[in-house]
Amino acid sequence: MTTSFQKKARGKVLQIPGAKPSLYNNQLLVSTGIPSLDQLLGGGLAVGTVMLVEEDTFGSYARLLLKYFCAESVMTGHSLMVSSADNDPDQLLKELPRPILDDPGVKEEANITVGEDDSMKIAWRYRHLPKFQSSSTAVKFGHYYDLSKTMEDDLVSTINVKMIGSEDIMQSPACNNHNPKYLHLLKSIQECIEVGGFGTSATPEKRNILRIAMHSLGSPLWGENGGLQPDDHYDPSLIKFLLGLRAILRSSFGVCVVTIPTHLFCDKAFINRVERMCDTVVHLDSFVGSEREKNPAYKEYHGLFNIKKLPSLNTLVCHMPESLDLAFKLRRKKFVIEKLHLPPDLSETASRSQEDPVPKLAAGSSCGTGGSGKSKLDF
Amino acid sequence: MFTDINNALNINTDFLRNPCLIGIGENGADCSFLIHHFISLYLKNGVTVVLISFKQALNHFNGVGAKIGCNLLKFKEQNRFGYVDGLRNLSQCVNNGIGNAAYSWTNCVNDVGHIDSMALMKEIIFHMSSITEKMQEPGAMTLIIDNITPLLDVGMTPTEVTKLIQYLKAHIENDIRGNFVVGCYSDKIDEEGSTLSKYIHHSADLFLEVKGLETGYCKDVHGQLLAHWPQGYLREKAVTKSWQYKLTDKTCALFAAGMSSAVL
Numbered sequence: 001m002t003t004s005f006q007k008k009a010r011g012k013v014l015q016i017p018g019a020k021p022s023l024y025n026n027q028l029l030v031s032t033g034i035p036s037l038d039q040l041l042g043g044g045l046a047v048g049t050v051m052l053v054e055e056d057t058f059g060s061y062a063r064l065l066l067k068y069f070c071a072e073s074v075m076t077g078h079s080l081m082v083s084s085a086d087n088d089p090d091q092l093l094k095e096l097p098r099p100i101l102d103d104p105g106v107k108e109e110a111n112i113t114v115g116e117d118d119s120m121k122i123a124w125r126y127r128h129l130p131k132f133q134s135s136s137t138a139v140k141f142g143h144y145y146d147l148s149k150t151m152e153d154d155l156v157s158t159i160n161v162k163m164i165g166s167e168d169i170m171q172s173p174a175c176n177n178h179n180p181k182y183l184h185l186l187k188s189i190q191e192c193i194e195v196g197g198f199g200t201s202a203t204p205e206k207r208n209i210l211r212i213a214m215h216s217l218g219s220p221l222w223g224e225n226g227g228l229q230p231d232d233h234y235d236p237s238l239i240k241f242l243l244g245l246r247a248i249l250r251s252s253f254g255v256c257v258v259t260i261p262t263h264l265f266c267d268k269a270f271i272n273r274v275e276r277m278c279d280t281v282v283h284l285d286s287f288v289g290s291e292r293e294k295n296p297a298y299k300e301y302h303g304l305f306n307i308k309k310l311p312s313l314n315t316l317v318c319h320m321p322e323s324l325d326l327a328f329k330l331r332r333k334k335f336v337i338e339k340l341h342l343p344p345d346l347s348e349t350a351s352r353s354q355e356d357p358v359p360k361l362a363a364g365s366s367c368g369t370g371g372s373g374k375s376k377l378d379f
Numbered sequence: 380m381f382t383d384i385n386n387a388l389n390i391n392t393d394f395l396r397n398p399c400l401i402g403i404g405e406n407g408a409d410c411s412f413l414i415h416h417f418i419s420l421y422l423k424n425g426v427t428v429v430l431i432s433f434k435q436a437l438n439h440f441n442g443v444g445a446k447i448g449c450n451l452l453k454f455k456e457q458n459r460f461g462y463v464d465g466l467r468n469l470s471q472c473v474n475n476g477i478g479n480a481a482y483s484w485t486n487c488v489n490d491v492g493h494i495d496s497m498a499l500m501k502e503i504i505f506h507m508s509s510i511t512e513k514m515q516e517p518g519a520m521t522l523i524i525d526n527i528t529p530l531l532d533v534g535m536t537p538t539e540v541t542k543l544i545q546y547l548k549a550h551i552e553n554d555i556r557g558n559f560v561v562g563c564y565s566d567k568i569d570e571e572g573s574t575l576s577k578y579i580h581h582s583a584d585l586f587l588e589v590k591g592l593e594t595g596y597c598k599d600v601h602g603q604l605l606a607h608w609p610q611g612y613l614r615e616k617a618v619t620k621s622w623q624y625k626l627t628d629k630t631c632a633l634f635a636a637g638m639s640s641a642v643l
Contacts, residue, residue, distance in 0.1 A: 024628075026442060177492020178475060186477050199479070236534040240473045243533060247470035247478055250436045269569035273532045276564065313435075314442030316412050317601065317626035324596045 016207050016253070018076025019047060020141050025314040030078070030209060030255055031142035033068030036337045038142055040307065040326065041280060042319025045257070047209060048249050049311055050242065052278035053259040054271075056286035056303060059216060061328065062259040063092070064335055065284075066213050068145065069257045071096040073211040074156055075143050081192055083164035083185055084215035085222050090163060092215060093156055097145035146333050162192055166221065179237035181222050185214075186244050189254075199252045207253065214258040217241075218265075218274075226265035227273075242277035279311035284328070297342050301327040305337050380419040380449070381412075383633040387622060388585070388606055395424050396519055398552040402583035404565035404576050405526075407591030408602035412624075412631050414525055415440070417560050419449035421521045422460060426558070427514060429507050432525035433465040446629050461510035463503070465525070473533050494535050496543040504550060511555075520557040522547065527579075528564040528572055537574045544579065583609070592623075599641035601626050604633065 019028045022043050029044030032051075038044045045051055055062040070093065073080040082089040164185060172184035189212060197204035218224040218238050229235040238260075249256060258278075262271045275281045286303035287293040305326040312318035327340040384390075403413050411434070418440070421428045430440065440462070444451040454460035464480065471478030472488050487498040503522075511520060530540050544561060551559045565576035565588065580586045588605040605621045622633045634640075 175475065176490075178473075183475060183477065186474055190477055190479070234534065236473075236532065239532045240470070240534075243466070243529065244470040244474040244478060247467045247480075250466065251479060269566070269572070272566055272569060276528070276532065312409060312411065314439055316415065316443055316446065316628060316631070318409070320598050320601075322598070 016209060018072075018078055019209055020044070022046070024319060027313055028253075030076070030211070031072050032065070032257070033070075033072035033142065033145065034065070034335060034337065035142045035144070037065075040321050040337065041310065042321075044141065045255050045280065046311060046313055047253055047255050048251075049279035049313065050246050050249060050256045050258065050277075051280040051282070052275065053257060054262040054275075054281070054283040054308075055216065055259050056284040056288070057263055058286070058288060059259070059261060061284045061286055061303065061330070061335075063215065064147075064330070066215055066257060066259060067092065067096050068335070069211065070213050071099065071145055071151060072143060073213075074151065074159055075099055076209075077159055078209045078211050079160045079162075079196055079198075081162045081164070081189065081210060081212045082215070083188075083213070083217075085166045085169060085181070086216045086219055089165050089215070092213075093161065093163075094150065094153075096151040096156060097147045098149040098151045100144045100146050144334070147330075147335065148333050160196070162188075164188055169222075178240060179223050179235075182237050182241035186241055186248070189245065190248055193248065193252045193254060198254055201251070210252070210254040212254060212256040212258075214256065216261055217258050218260045218262075220264070227267055227270035239273055239277055242274065246277065246279070275308060278309070279313070281309040282307050298327070300343060301329045301340065303328055304340070380423055380447070381416050381631040381633075383624075383631060384413075384416050384604075385420070387620070387633050388587075390420065392424060395421065395426060395558065398556050399558055399584040400548055400552075400579075400582060401558065401560045402576075402579040402586040403560065403562040404580065404586065404588040405562065406565045406567075406588065408589045410562060410587075410589040411435075411525075412626055413587060413589065413604075414523065414560075414562060415443050415447060416631070417521075417523060418451075418460075419444065419447055421523075421558070422449055422451075422454050426519045426521050427459050427461075427511065428454075428521050428523060429461040429463065429510055430523045430525065431463040431465045431503065431506070433469060433527075433529040434525050436466065437462050437464065448629075458510065458513040461506070463506045465529075469529065469533065492534070494530070494533070494539070496535070496539040496546070499530075500543055500546045500550075503547065507555075520551075520555050521560065522551055522557065523560040524562065526562040526564065528575065531571055531575060537571045537578075540575055541578045544582075548582070580607070581609070599625060600639045603636070 016028070019030050021027065022029050024042060028047040030047060031038050031044050032041070053062050053065055070080060070082065074096065082092055084092060169181040169184050172180040174180050175183065193199055193210060196210060198208070198210045224238055225235070227235050227238065245256060260274065262274065265271050283306040284303055285306060287298055292298055305328045307321065307324055307326065310318040323339050325340045326337055328335065328337045401417070403410050418428055418430060432440070441451050451460055455462070467478055467480035468482060468484045471480040472484045473492070476485065484499065484502050487494050487502060489495060507522060527540060527544065531537060548559055551557050561579055563576045563579050564572050566572050586607045586609070588607070590603045590605065592600060592602060600623050602624060603621055604624050605619060608618045610617050621636065623636050623639060625632045625639065
């Protein structure tokens, strides 16, 4: 006996390995390779968008983020395109972290549900508060990696990788209104999309996603001087490139992560323009070399992680994270981004030092700006 | 169309039929909910809408329109809604032809790479007239530009962009008798951007500014909305009103500062 019940068909759902549809909107997401970052971005990176990572002072953590992105590409079988003018892109691929497969530790974590409601006898006031979880559990999307080992070469060679290094971009013909290196890179990206059938209008037998990893775009080796030409006029080449990149990606199954050393740009307005041209913007603010390294409040962490912009695609409002006070730490085996929480103040005496140990965190995001208020309330 | 915003701004059919310029400034918070509001407002009141977006693709507007109850595809079939893919057209013309735009604005760019505002205006008017030609009966029309600041970002001078806005405003007010909605970024650090936004603020009949909260990020209050009605030649004080807003999946809630439901 047939029922009149009909499942509401939402159109054919595209099944691409390594990509899942978002819970909030009709958007395909891929993992960045770092599960804690995926959670903060609302599930993952949206296909068809550009993520900008503003590099830390020495660029090492941004490079690490890119390595995770490339490693995830290998694990999911997505095609990869890597460009770098500072180092050989081949070198980046030799340093990918090894995936942790069939790790019993991971499975155990996944099985632990939100524990039994054992009643607290002393701290009963806090019973209803959620348990603090420093790591995400039950990851079915995305992989865990071990940073102390590198990925085997034959695993890396299972996917199609296109590399663009400094020799390729040196050959680009000069033009008078644009940076020829950016034009060459944009043209290569477009060719790669057309040849590989990644455009939304193309119909290949098996749909796949193209991941584009751009290391240190806009560094001096690309001919970039913070948006200024030698005669101090405005040089919009990087902006034009990012506009072109976003336009091409919007009509293709590609996702791009680009790291830019914005700390080298003098003009803050130019940095704002670069940020406006990208969909997701995060900023790594490492403590290396600054006096915050010695600050006891930050002793567990290696830097602050600022989310400056989150995309709102096909929705009215973007994913709103719980908090923007985030920090990252690099352990021996993994890289974790989590909510900044201060270590307990275990000093024996009740006196406090004059200076407040935690300075006011500048929270800049697409939904609210940090004001110019005072850091301490003066009584 | 968000009823809260309509009530707050006192928008009635009179306002919609008279030619006017509405400016939207964005400073630290995302103003795209206002663009979606105006698109659905005009479409539901029988006004044809031409949308030029330099920020998002058509799928995004379709997706949000479906959520807020405004089926853009249906309006497109009825020739009441026209979309110009500014993002792809502009990127193809400034990147020496690299891109896959259906229609490119290559004749707006001269050899040195500068965009000519007159040529760009002609292209936009051409797009608008190609949509109004298909309309069965003549009616009111609105041009909505999602954000005009990318034109500045890719190298046009503020003078050129203000010329473009002035030409379009004159054309729309005199020839078409329609409305013109322009979005821009009003960032104090960016000198050229703030020049442009001040110009739009000065010449608009209604200027809406979307700002972040001074106290930082909050999950329940997403920002502030300020509305300014410059009085023109009347000797009355210009009115400015402000609210705070919270966006949900399908709507926008406006309330006075401090009256958020999370706080009360």
